[in-house]
Amino acid sequence: MSEYILEAVDVSKSFHGRRGETTQALTGVDFGVAAGEMVGLVGESGSGKTTLTRILLGIEQPTSGTVRFRGTPRDRFTAEHRRDYFNSVSAVFQNPYSSLNPRRRLWDIITERRSIERRAPKAERRARAIELLSLVSLPAEYADRFPHQLSGGQRQRVAIARGLCEDPDVIVLDEPMSALDVSVSAQIANLLLDLQEKFSIGYIFVAHDMHMVRHLCHRVAVLLKGQIVEQGAVADVLGNPRHEYTRRLVAASELRSLEPEEERVHP
Numbered sequence: 001m002s003e004y005i006l007e008a009v010d011v012s013k014s015f016h017g018r019r020g021e022t023t024q025a026l027t028g029v030d031f032g033v034a035a036g037e038m039v040g041l042v043g044e045s046g047s048g049k050t051t052l053t054r055i056l057l058g059i060e061q062p063t064s065g066t067v068r069f070r071g072t073p074r075d076r077f078t079a080e081h082r083r084d085y086f087n088s089v090s091a092v093f094q095n096p097y098s099s100l101n102p103r104r105r106l107w108d109i110i111t112e113r114r115s116i117e118r119r120a121p122k123a124e125r126r127a128r129a130i131e132l133l134s135l136v137s138l139p140a141e142y143a144d145r146f147p148h149q150l151s152g153g154q155r156q157r158v159a160i161a162r163g164l165c166e167d168p169d170v171i172v173l174d175e176p177m178s179a180l181d182v183s184v185s186a187q188i189a190n191l192l193l194d195l196q197e198k199f200s201i202g203y204i205f206v207a208h209d210m211h212m213v214r215h216l217c218h219r220v221a222v223l224l225k226g227q228i229v230e231q232g233a234v235a236d237v238l239g240n241p242r243h244e245y246t247r248r249l250v251a252a253s254e255l256r257s258l259e260p261e262e263e264r265v266h267p
């Protein structure tokens, strides 16, 4: 059996436009994440990163191929599998300003899944929210605040707390640091690493920033026009890229590293 908790197996996805045109967003993608590992997903805009993560999250269905969770393909899920999958796979999105509902208090946002899935009473949800706030190093009294009362980094901590609510095995991190400034993004990176060590979470880290991938990820997959052209240990793929496209990505990030220090990100 595969070592992966969550994996895409030979996944292809095409979108059909209104005028009959077809976009082949993914072709024959094999990609997975194991417990406690961080695997980077890189590629230029439009290469299929979002489509792949949406398929892994169950938001989008593949045109062909399948998603397996703990070895079971989605089309063979029982109701129990489906519940387990729904609770065990979560996501933290790029923009903490748009991903949190501005009209709801933080305890409500953080424990939303608990309300949908288990219809948990308010007292239980508030207590869980306070535990989760502490895990992301925010004070308990934040439970009753609204998102607009928080800084960008604090909001991203709240988004992470929400992602942790049902003790997930896998979290999709969709460029979670890209809207934050350098020092805040380093703190968020450290928080993610601490949580991974504590709970052995598998992270899928969608990134544009190759420095982040180099510093944080164990493995990396490189997507080009919907196909994975290279994947493996970060040191091999980024240290000794075999594909011309990976070489270009690495070279572009090295050029950026020659920019002034304050513009760079150091996790």
Ligand SMILES: Nc1ncnc2c1ncn2[C@@H]1O[C@H](COP(=O)(O)OP(=O)(O)OP(=O)(O)O)[C@@H](O)[C@H]1O
Residues within 6 Å of the ligand: 015, 016, 023, 024, 025, 043, 044, 045, 046, 047, 048, 049, 050, 051, 052
């Ligand atoms: N709902 C959709 N309908 C039609 N085409 C789509 C849809 N979603 C994605 N696509 C197309 O599929 C391809 C892959 O897009 P995707 O958003 O997955 O790329 P990406 O690597 O995540 O890009 P970015 O880094 O800009 O977010 C693109 O050509 C995109 O235009």
